[in-house]
Amino acid sequence: MTGRLIPREAGIHPPLFTPTYKTSVLRSPERALISFDSSPSEETGPTFGHMKLGALDNDLLLNYARPGTSAIGERIIVHGRLLDENNRPIPNALIEIWQANAGGRYRHKKDGYLAALDPDFGGCGRTITGEDGSYAFRTVKPGAYPWPNGPNEWRPAHIHFSIFGHSFGQRLISQMYFEGDPLIARCPIAQTIPDKAALDRLVAALDMGETKPMDAIAYRFDIVLRGHRQTHFENRPEGL
Amino acid sequence: MVQKFDKPILTPSQTAGPYVHIGLAPEACGIEDVPFETLGREIAGPEAKGDRIKITCRVVDGGDLPLRDCLVETWQADAAGIYPGQEGADPAVSGFGRMPADFTTGEIIFETIKPGAIALSGDRKTPPHISFWIFARGINHGLHTRMYFPEDDLSGDPLLARIEHRDRIATMVAEATGPGEYRFDIRLQGAGETVFFDI
Numbered sequence A: 001m002t003g004r005l006i007p008r009e010a011g012i013h014p015p016l017f018t019p020t021y022k023t024s025v026l027r028s029p030e031r032a033l034i035s036f037d038s039s040p041s042e043e044t045g046p047t048f049g050h051m052k053l054g055a056l057d058n059d060l061l062l063n064y065a066r067p068g069t070s071a072i073g074e075r076i077i078v079h080g081r082l083l084d085e086n087n088r089p090i091p092n093a094l095i096e097i098w099q100a101n102a103g104g105r106y107r108h109k110k111d112g113y114l115a116a117l118d119p120d121f122g123g124c125g126r127t128i129t130g131e132d133g134s135y136a137f138r139t140v141k142p143g144a145y146p147w148p149n150g151p152n153e154w155r156p157a158h159i160h161f162s163i164f165g166h167s168f169g170q171r172l173i174s175q176m177y178f179e180g181d182p183l184i185a186r187c188p189i190a191q192t193i194p195d196k197a198a199l200d201r202l203v204a205a206l207d208m209g210e211t212k213p214m215d216a217i218a219y220r221f222d223i224v225l226r227g228h229r230q231t232h233f234e235n236r237p238e239g240l
Numbered sequence B: 001m002v003q004k005f006d007k008p009i010l011t012p013s014q015t016a017g018p019y020v021h022i023g024l025a026p027e028a029c030g031i032e033d034v035p036f037e038t039l040g041r042e043i044a045g046p047e048a049k050g051d052r053i054k055i056t057c058r059v060v061d062g063g064d065l066p067l068r069d070c071l072v073e074t075w076q077a078d079a080a081g082i083y084p085g086q087e088g089a090d091p092a093v094s095g096f097g098r099m100p101a102d103f104t105t106g107e108i109i110f111e112t113i114k115p116g117a118i119a120l121s122g123d124r125k126t127p128p129h130i131s132f133w134i135f136a137r138g139i140n141h142g143l144h145t146r147m148y149f150p151e152d153d154l155s156g157d158p159l160l161a162r163i164e165h166r167d168r169i170a171t172m173v174a175e176a177t178g179p180g181e182y183r184f185d186i187r188l189q190g191a192g193e194t195v196f197f198d199i
Ligand SMILES: [Fe+2]
Pocket: A100, A155, A158, A160, B017, B019
């Protein structure tokens, strides 16, 4: 247990009811969420630092590819640090990702988009953050894809991220976008985030410093989870 | 002007979308030769102390349709009310579950042990419960609730004491359907809407 969680700042996360993203209309609670200080049930959480990962778990170029080949598409490195809102690194934390292939097609039985599957690309990866909170994946840049929210709607290129901190109350799922993508401004899902600066937080920056010449372009994506309060003058009036 | 403190902006949430299984439950979505298997399949191993229970859930939308594309994650204490990672926790309990809904029925069935009451400061306790986190296409931010047990006295729980509309507490209490078997329906919207938390 690492202490009381800092309440989520208002206006950063998207509201649950967002009619321009139509599926949210019937899947969003009407009643207000009940707010409460965290308790051991939220301050503890599953940890995965001990987990034995495969050597290619964070390498989507190779982890589904036939021997001697690799996934088709623009080769990229996505890297960054996992931090809490007190700017402290979160080490030994599990990050899982999934994405479409370079043509915008998912390896999923419910995806019927006419773009071709890549026999050498599965589309999932995972890693554990280092002592300094750092992580890295190697993959292909996913393609934009159409979806039936409106008559002509396209998702910007994105990678889905699932992130654990050290507390169940820090759990987060999000999406990473790419610098300069004109579809971000037109995407009803990206635009569920009310605050422009918060949406910018999801846009990975081109990182020439980490780009490998003649090999792969790097993007930097830092992730910030809620943190824990320092324990000055802590009262637990309701016995929590 | 004041001193500035350098507080980063939180990473905002986005929906898990319809293809969440690829990353978090790959064998559920038709991926052959999955690079790695789904985490959270064993919440309590065979050696775990406590009463073994089976829970059947559904997550239902505002149009009364079960979600067939959602995932649920659960987090719970061991039979003594100690969370994994805390001192003295039962090493056979991972406490973490991750279950995709059935693509046809929307049902989520899992087995675990009944957790104990959780000690709070002083001599207070929170009655046994399992934390749920629900995510899916159309859910912009994972929904957090708890499942309590129908046989327990819930009156001492400080969190439940916070709920003004007392009839809503029943939305977090599972129904006993047999010895060690429970049913827990989570209603996202409308009549009987489950209580969700921002904790
Ligand atoms: Fe997607």
